[in-house]
Amino acid sequence: MRRRASFGIMAACAALLFLSTVSVRAQGGDALQRELDFCSGLVKLRFPDFAIRLLDNLEKADPSIKGRTARVRVEVLTSQGKADEARALIKTFPPESTDTYGMLLALGDALYSMGKLNEAKAIYREFFSKFPKGPPPELAKFYQESAYKYAQMMTMTGNDKEALLAYEFVLLCKPEPDVERRLQIEVAELCLKVGQGETGKVKDEYFARAKKLCEVVQWKGLDLWFGQSVVILAHLDQLKGNRKGAVDTINTYMPMLKELDEALRAENYPMKLSPMAQCRYILGTLYEEEARGALKDGKKDEALKSFTQALNHLYNVFVKYPDSTWAPDAGARSERMANDLKEMGFKVKLPEINLAPVIEAQLKEARLLFSQQDFQGAAAKYLTVLNAFPEQPGSVQSLGELGQCYLNLQDKLYARVVVQELSDRYGTREKFKDDAGSALVRMARAAEDINDAESSAWLNQTYFEKFPDHKQVPSMLYQAGERQFEKENVDLANEYFSRIASTYTNASVYLAALNRLSMCQTKRNDWTNAVATLTRYTAELSYSPQLAAARFRLAEANRQIDRLVPAINEYFKLVKGLTEEEVKYGSNADEKAANRNLLEQAMFWKAYCYSRLREPADKVPAHQAKAIDDYAAFLKAFPKSTLAPSALSSMGVLLLILNRNAEAAQAYDRLSKEFPNSEQARNAVFARGTSLLEMGQKEQAVKVFDEMFANAGKFSPPQFYQAGRVMLDQQVYDTAIRAFEQALQGKPDKTLTEALEFYLGLACSDKGDSASVIKHLEAMRKLNPSSGFTVEAGFMLSKAYADRGRLESTPEGRNRQFDQAIKVMNAASRLMTKPEERARRDFELAGVQLLKGDKESAIASYQRLVLLSDYGNPKVRPTIEQAFGAVMPMLEEKNLNQDLVDNAGLYLQQFPSGKYVVQARQWRQKGQQRMAMSGAPAAPAPAAP
Numbered sequence: 005m006r007r008r009a010s011f012g013i014m015a016a017c018a019a020l021l022f023l024s025t026v027s028v029r030a031q032g033g034d035a036l037q038r039e040l041d042f043c044s045g046l047v048k049l050r051f052p053d054f055a056i057r058l059l060d061n062l063e064k065a066d067p068s069i070k071g072r073t074a075r076v077r078v079e080v081l082t083s084q085g086k087a088d089e090a091r092a093l094i095k096t097f098p099p100e101s102t103d104t105y106g107m108l109l110a111l112g113d114a115l116y117s118m119g120k121l122n123e124a125k126a127i128y129r130e131f132f133s134k135f136p137k138g139p140p141p142e143l144a145k146f147y148q149e150s151a152y153k154y155a156q157m158m159t160m161t162g163n164d165k166e167a168l169l170a171y172e173f174v175l176l177c178k179p180e181p182d183v184e185r186r187l188q189i190e191v192a193e194l195c196l197k198v199g200q201g202e203t204g205k206v207k208d209e210y211f212a213r214a215k216k217l218c219e220v221v222q223w224k225g226l227d228l229w230f231g232q233s234v235v236i237l238a239h240l241d242q243l244k245g246n247r248k249g250a251v252d253t254i255n256t257y258m259p260m261l262k263e264l265d266e267a268l269r270a271e272n273y274p275m276k277l278s279p280m281a282q283c284r285y286i287l288g289t290l291y292e293e294e295a296r297g298a299l300k301d302g303k304k305d306e307a308l309k310s311f312t313q314a315l316n317h318l319y320n321v322f323v324k325y326p327d328s329t330w331a332p333d334a335g336a337r338s339e340r341m342a343n344d345l346k347e348m349g350f351k352v353k354l355p356e357i358n359l360a361p362v363i364e365a366q367l368k369e370a371r372l373l374f375s376q377q378d379f380q381g382a383a384a385k386y387l388t389v390l391n392a393f394p395e396q397p398g399s400v401q402s403l404g405e406l407g408q409c410y411l412n413l414q415d416k417l418y419a420r421v422v423v424q425e426l427s428d429r430y431g432t433r434e435k436f437k438d439d440a441g442s443a444l445v446r447m448a449r450a451a452e453d454i455n456d457a458e459s460s461a462w463l464n465q466t467y468f469e470k471f472p473d474h475k476q477v478p479s480m481l482y483q484a485g486e487r488q489f490e491k492e493n494v495d496l497a498n499e500y501f502s503r504i505a506s507t508y509t510n511a512s513v514y515l516a517a518l519n520r521l522s523m524c525q526t527k528r529n530d531w532t533n534a535v536a537t538l539t540r541y542t543a544e545l546s547y548s549p550q551l552a553a554a555r556f557r558l559a560e561a562n563r564q565i566d567r568l569v570p571a572i573n574e575y576f577k578l579v580k581g582l583t584e585e586e587v588k589y590g591s592n593a594d595e596k597a598a599n600r601n602l603l604e605q606a607m608f609w610k611a612y613c614y615s616r617l618r619e620p621a622d623k624v625p626a627h628q629a630k631a632i633d634d635y636a637a638f639l640k641a642f643p644k645s646t647l648a649p650s651a652l653s654s655m656g657v658l659l660l661i662l663n664r665n666a667e668a669a670q671a672y673d674r675l676s677k678e679f680p681n682s683e684q685a686r687n688a689v690f691a692r693g694t695s696l697l698e699m700g701q702k703e704q705a706v707k708v709f710d711e712m713f714a715n716a717g718k719f720s721p722p723q724f725y726q727a728g729r730v731m732l733d734q735q736v737y738d739t740a741i742r743a744f745e746q747a748l749q750g751k752p753d754k755t756l757t758e759a760l761e762f763y764l765g766l767a768c769s770d771k772g773d774s775a776s777v778i779k780h781l782e783a784m785r786k787l788n789p790s791s792g793f794t795v796e797a798g799f800m801l802s803k804a805y806a807d808r809g810r811l812e813s814t815p816e817g818r819n820r821q822f823d824q825a826i827k828v829m830n831a832a833s834r835l836m837t838k839p840e841e842r843a844r845r846d847f848e849l850a851g852v853q854l855l856k857g858d859k860e861s862a863i864a865s866y867q868r869l870v871l872l873s874d875y876g877n878p879k880v881r882p883t884i885e886q887a888f889g890a891v892m893p894m895l896e897e898k899n900l901n902q903d904l905v906d907n908a909g910l911y912l913q914q915f916p917s918g919k920y921v922v923q924a925r926q927w928r929q930k931g932q933q934r935m936a937m938s939g940a941p942a943a944p945a946p947a948a949p
Contacts, residue, residue: 036062036069036072037072039058039062040072040073040075040076042058043055043058043059043073043076044076044079046058047076047079047080047083050083052080052083052084055076055079055080056077056080059073059076059077059080071097071101071103071104072103074093074094074097074103074107075103075106075107075110076110077090077093078090078093078094078107078110078111079110079113081093082110082111087111087123090107090111091111093107094107094108094111102142102143102146105131105143105146105150106146108127108130108131109127109128109131109150111127112124112127112128112131113153113157121161121163124157125163125166128150128154128170131150132151132170132173135147135176137176138176138177138178139176139177144177144178145177147173147176147177148174148177148179151170151171151173151174151176151177152170152171152174152187154170154173155167155170155171155174155190158170159194160380164194164197164198165198167194168191168194168195168198171187171190171191171194174187175187175191181224182227185221185224185227185229186229188217188220188221188229189217189218189221189229189232189233189236191213191217192213192214192215192217192218192221192233192236193214193232193236195210195211195213195214195217196210196211196214196236196239196240196243198210199211199214199243200243211240211243211244214236214240215237215240217233218233218234218236218237219233221233226260226263226264227264228264228277228279230260230264231260231261231264231278231279231280231283232279234253234254234257234260234261234279234283235279235282235283235286237253238250238253238254238283238286239286241253242286242290247290247293247294250286250290251287251290251291254283254286254287258283261279261280261283262280264278264279264280265278265280274327275324275325275327275328276325276327276328276329276369278325278328280325281321281324281325281328281329281330281331282328282329282330284317284318284320284321285317285318285321285330285333285334287313287314287317288313288314288315288316288317288318288321288334288337289314289318289337290314291310291311291313291314291317292310292311292314292318292337292341294310294314295307295308295309295310295311295314298310299348308350311341311345311350314337314341315338315341315342315352318334318335318337318338318341319334319338321334322334322335322338326365326366327365327366327368327369329388331365331366332366332388332389332391333388333391336391363389363396363397363398363399364398366385366388366389367386367389367398367402369385370382370385370386370389370402370405371405373385374405374408374409377412379408379409379410379412379413380409380413382405382406382409383406383409383410383413386402386403386405386406386409387406389402390402390403390406395436399436400426400430400436400439400440400443401439401442401443403422403425403426403430403443404422404426404440404442404443404444404446404447405443405446406422407419407422407423407426407443407447407450408446408447408450410422411447411450411451411454411456411459412450412454414456416459419447419459422447423444423447423463423466426440426443426444427440427444427466427470427471431470431471437471437474438474438475440471441467441470441471441474441475441476441477442474442476444463444466444467444470444471445467445474445476445480447463448460448463448464448467448480451463464480464484467480468480468481468503477508478504478508478511478512478513478514478517479511479512479513481500481501481503481504481508481513481517482500482501482504482513482516482517482520484500485497485499485500485501485504485517485520486520488500489520489523489524492878493876493877493878494524494527494528494878495528495878495881496876496878497520497524498521498524498525498528499916499917501517501518501520501521501524502521502917504517504521505517505518505521505537505540514544515541515544515545518537518540518541518544519541519550519554521537522534522537522538522541522554522557522561525537526557526561529564531561531562531564531565532565534557534561535558535561535562535565535567535570538554538557538558538561539558541554541558542554542555542558547581547585547588547589548589548590549589549590549595549598549599551589552578552581552582552589552590552598552599552602553598553602555574555577555578555581556574556575556578556602556605556606558574559571559572559574559575559578559606559609560609562574563609563612563613566616568613568616568617569617571609571613572610572613572614575606575607575609575610575613576610578602578603578606579603579606579607579610582599582600582602582603582606583603586599603641604638604641604642604645604647605647607634607637607638607641607642608635608638608642608645608647608650608651610634611631611632611634611635611637611638611651611654612631612654614627614628614630614631614634615627615628615631615654615658615699616699625662628658628661628662629662631654631658632655632658632659632662635651635652635654635655635658636655638651639651639652643678648678648679649675649679649682649683649684650684652671652672652674652675652678652679652684653671653672653675653684654699655668655671656668656671656672656675657696657699657701658699659671661699661701661704702734702736705734705736706736706739709727709731709739709743712724712727712743713742713743713746716746716749720750721747721748721750721751721752721756721760722747722752722756724743724744724746724747724750725743725744725747725752725756725759725760725763727743728740728741728742728743728744728747728760728763728767729763731743732763732766732767732770735770737767737770737771740763740767741764741767741768744760744763744764744767745764747760748760748761748764754787754788757787758784758787758788758791758793759793761780761781761783761784761787762780762781762784762791762793762796762797764776764780765777765780765781765784765797765800765801766800768780769800769803769804772807774803774804774805774807774808775804775808777800777801777803777804778801778804778805778808781797781800781801781804782801784797785797785801785831789831790835794831794832794835795832795835795836795841797832798828798829798831798832798833799829799832799844799845799848801825801828801832802825802826802828802829802832802848802852803825803848804825805821805822805824805825805828806821806822806825806851806852806855808821809821809822809825809855810855818855818856819856822852822855822856825852826849826852829845829848829849829852832845833845838879839873839874839877839879839880840877840879840880840883843869843873843880843883843884844883846865846866846868846869846887847865847866847869847883847886847887847890849865850862850863850865850866850887850890853865859894859898862894863891863894863895863898863900866887866890866891866894867891867903869883869884869887870884870887870888870891870907870910871910875914881915884914885911885915885918885919885920888907888911888915888918888920888924889919889920891907892904892907892908892920892923892924892927895907895927896927896930896931899934901931901932901934901935901938902931902935904927904928904930904931905927905928905931905932905935907927908924908925908927908928908931909928911924912924912925912928
C-alpha cells in the first residue's frame with residue numbers, strides 16, 4: 005500500500021506541474037519557443053519595442069516562422085492599446101489554423117490583462133463554440149491548455165460559474181487520468197464555493213455534484229486528490245450544519261490520510277501539500293465549536309475534553325505543518341483558546357514554541373511569490389502571516405514587503421494603509437522603529453524601480469518626516485539629492501544636501517553632501533553660500549586631488565562675488581601646493597594631468613584678480629604691477645595655453661596704464677606674432693577696450709572705443725555690434741547705444757539688424773527710456789514677428805507700455821497703454837515653450853492687471869501660478885515663490901481667509917526654508933483666527949513643518 009500511495013503522490017505532483025504551466029508547448033528542445041517566450045516576457049515587463057526588434061530578427065533569419073511570431077506581435081500591439089491592429093493582423097492568417105487560434109487567444113489574454121473582461125470572454129467563448137463536442141486530435145493539447153488557462157482567469161476574477169464551464173471544455177479533451185483527477189477536485193471545490201452563494205434546489209445540486217466528483221476520485225486510488233476529496237466532503241458536512249458528520253468523515257478516512265502523510269515525508273515533498281494539515285485544522289475548529297457550545301450549556305467536563313482535542317489538533321497543525329496555509333490561524337486559535345481557558349480557571353500547559361521557524365516557513369512561500377512577481381498571491385500570503393503574527397521578529401519587514409506588493413499592483417490606498425502602520429504603529433515603538441524605517445526605505449526604492457515617481461517622492465518625504473533619526477536618513481537624503489541633481493532640479497537637490505550638511509555632520513556621506521551642495525549653489529549662482537560651503541569642505545579634506553579641485557572652486561566662488569583678496573589667497577595656496585608639494589595632491593598620471601590644468605587656471609586667474617583690485621586706491625599701481633608679474637609667470641609656465649592671448653592682451657593694457665609703453669608694445673607684438681589668429685590679435689582695439697572695462701577703467705575704455713567711432717570705415721557692423729554688447733554688459737549704456745546705432749548705419753543683413761534692434765531696446769530699457777524701447781522693439785517685431793528674441797522682447801515691451809501708462813494723465817490713456825502691454829505679452833505667449841517663461845508671463849500679467857486696478861484678475865493670475873505650477877521645476881520655483889509673496893497680502897486684504905490658510909499651508913509644505921516662512925505662519929494663523937471668529941468651518945490645510 006505504501007508503494008501505491010507514493011506512486012500516486014508523484015503522479016499527482018507531475019499533473020500539478022503539467023497544468024500550472026500556461027504554455028505547455030514551450031518544451032526545452034524548442035529553441036524558437038524559448039525565444040518567443042522571452043519576447044512575451046519583454047512585453048509583460050513593458051519593453052514592447054525590444055520585443056519587436058527581436059521578432060524582426062527572428063523572422064529575418066527564418067521567414068517561415070511568421071505564423072508563430074505573430075502571436076507575440078498580437079501581445080505587443082494590445083500592450084500598446086492597439087487591439088484593432090491586432091485583430092487586423094490575425095485576419096491575415098488562415099482562420100482555422102492552430103497559430104491563428106493562438107493569436108486570437110493571445111488577444112483575449114491581453115484584453116483580460118487590460119481589464120476588458122467581457123471582450124476577453126467573447127473571444128474565448130467564440131473559440132470554444134467551434135468545438136462543442138471536443139476538439140480534433142491535432143488541437144486537443146492546445147484546446148486543453150487554453151480551456152484550463154481560461155478557467156484560471158475566470159476564477160481569479162470571481163467568475164466562478166464561467167470557470168466551471170471552462171473546466172467542462174478541459175474535460176472534453178479526455179485528459180490523462182492523473183490530470184483528470186486534479187481537474188475533478190478543482191471542479192468539486194468550485195461547486196462547493198458556488199453552491200454557498202445559492203439557495204434551495206440549485207444549492208443542493210452544486211453540493212451533490214461536488215460530493216459525486218469526490219467519490220469518483222476516491223474510487224480511483226490514494227493520492228493527494230484523494231486527500232483533498234476528504235477535505236471537501238468534511239467541508240460539505242460543515243456547510244450543512246452537520247458538525248458530527250464532518251468529524252466522522254475525517255476520522256473515517258484518517259488511516260488513509262496518515263498513509264498519505266507518511267508517504268509525502270518519505271519522498272521529501274513539502275508538507276504543506278499534505279491534506280492532513282487542513283483536515284486536522286477542520287477537526288480543531290469543530291472541536292473548539294463543540295467545546296464552546298458545551299461550556300455555554302454548563303457542561304465543563306465535556307467542554308474541557310473537546311478543548312483538549314481542539315488544542316491537540318491545532319497545535320499539531322502549527323508545529324508539524326508550519327508552511328501550510330492553515331498553520332498561522334491554527335497557532336493564533338491555539339493561543340486564544342489557551343488564554344480563554346486560563347481566564348476561566350482551567351490549567352493549560354502548552355509546550356514552548358519557537359515561532360521563528362514557523363514564521364519563516366510561512367514567509368518563504370510569500371517571498372517566492374513576490375520574487376516571481378505574483379504580487380496578488382504574495383499579498384494574500386503576507387496578510388495571512390501578519391494577521392497571525394503581527395508583532396514577531398520579521399513582521400515589520402514582511403509588512404514592508406506587503407507594501408511593495410501594493411505598489412506594484414498600483415493599489416495606492418492599501419499602500420498608504422501599510423505606510424501608516426509602519427510609521428504610526430511600529431515607528432513609535434523602540435523595538436520595531438529601526439525595522440519600520442528600513443521597510444519604508446525599501447518601499448521607496450520599489451516605487452522607483454517601477455518608475456512611480458509620485459509614490460517614491462511621497463514615501464521618501466514620509467520617511468524623512470517620521471524617521472528623522474533613522475540610520476539610513478543621511479544616505480537616503482543623499483540619494484534623493486543625487487536623483488534631483490541628475491535631473492537638474494537643483495533647488496530640490498540643494499534642500500536635500502543642505503539638510504545633511506546642517507544636521508548629519510557625522511554621517512559617512514557628509515563630505516560628499518558638502519561637495520554636492522557647493523555644486524548646487526554654484527549652479528544657482530548662490531556664490532556667497534557656495535563660499536561658506538566650500539570653506540567647510542576644504543577644511544575637512546586632507547591632501548588629495550579632491551582638495552586641489554575644491555580649493556580652486558573656492559577661489560572661483562570668491563572671484564564671482566568680487567571677494568578678490570580671499571580669491572587671491574586661495575589661488576596662491578593652490579599654486580604653492582601644486583608647484584612645491586605636487587606629490588601630495590596626486591600620484592598617478594590622470595591626477596597629475598588634472599592638477600596641471602588647475603595650476604594653469606589658478607596662475608591666470610590670480611593675475612587677473614590682482615589686475616582688478618581697486619582698494620586701497622594708493623595700492624592700485626602696486627597691484628597692477630603684481631598682476632603683470634603674475635601674467636609673465638603664467639606665460640612662462642604655459643606659453644601655449646588657450647588663455648595666453650588674454651594674458652598678453654591684459655598685460656599690454658596694464659603696461660599702458662603704468663606708462664610702460666615699450667613693454668606694452670613688446671606684449672602686443674608678441675601677441676600678434678605668437679597668436680595671430682586669436683580674437684585679441686585680430687581685434688586689438690576692441691580687446692584693449694574690453695580689458696580696460698574689465699579692470700574698471702571705464703573712462704579709458706570709452707576713449708579706446710572712440711578710436712573705433714573715429715575710424716568707423718575700418719570696422720564692420722559685427723565688430724560694432726560686439727563692442728556694443730561688451731559696453732552693455734558693463735552698463736556703459738550711452739556708448740553701447742552709440743555702437744549699435746553705428747552698426748545699423750552699416751546696413752547689416754536682416755539677422756544682425758534684428759539683433760541690433762533688440763539690444764538697442766534692451767539698452768534703452770536699462771536706461772529707463774520706455775519710448776525708445778517701444779521704437780526699437782516694435783521695429784524688431786515688424787522685421788520678424790517670430791524672432792528668437794520675441795519672448796524676451798515681449799516682456800520688455802509689456803513693461804515699457806505699462807511704464808508709459810503710468811505717465812498718462814487720463815484714465816482712457818492709461819487703459820490704452822495697459823491694454824497694449826497685455827496685447828504684446830499675449831502675442832509673445834504664442835512662442836513661449838518653456839514653463840519658466842509661462843510662469844513669468846502670469847506673474848508680470850498680474851502686475852499689469854494691478855496697474856489697471858483689476859485686483860480680482862491679478863489675484864486669479866497669481867493663484868494660477870500658486871496652485872497649478874510645477875513645483876518640481878527649479879526654474880519655475882522662484883517665480884512661484886514671488887507669486888506667494890505678492891498674492892498673500894491681497895488675500896488678507898480681501899478677507900479670503902480659506903485661501904489665505906490654504907496658500908500658507910502649501911507654501912510651508914513646498915518652501916520649508918523659503919523667505920516667507922515666518923510670514924506664512926502668521927498668515928495661516930490670522931486666517932484661521934478670522935474663520936474661527938466668523939464661525940466658518942476651516943478646511944484642513946496641507947501638512948507643513
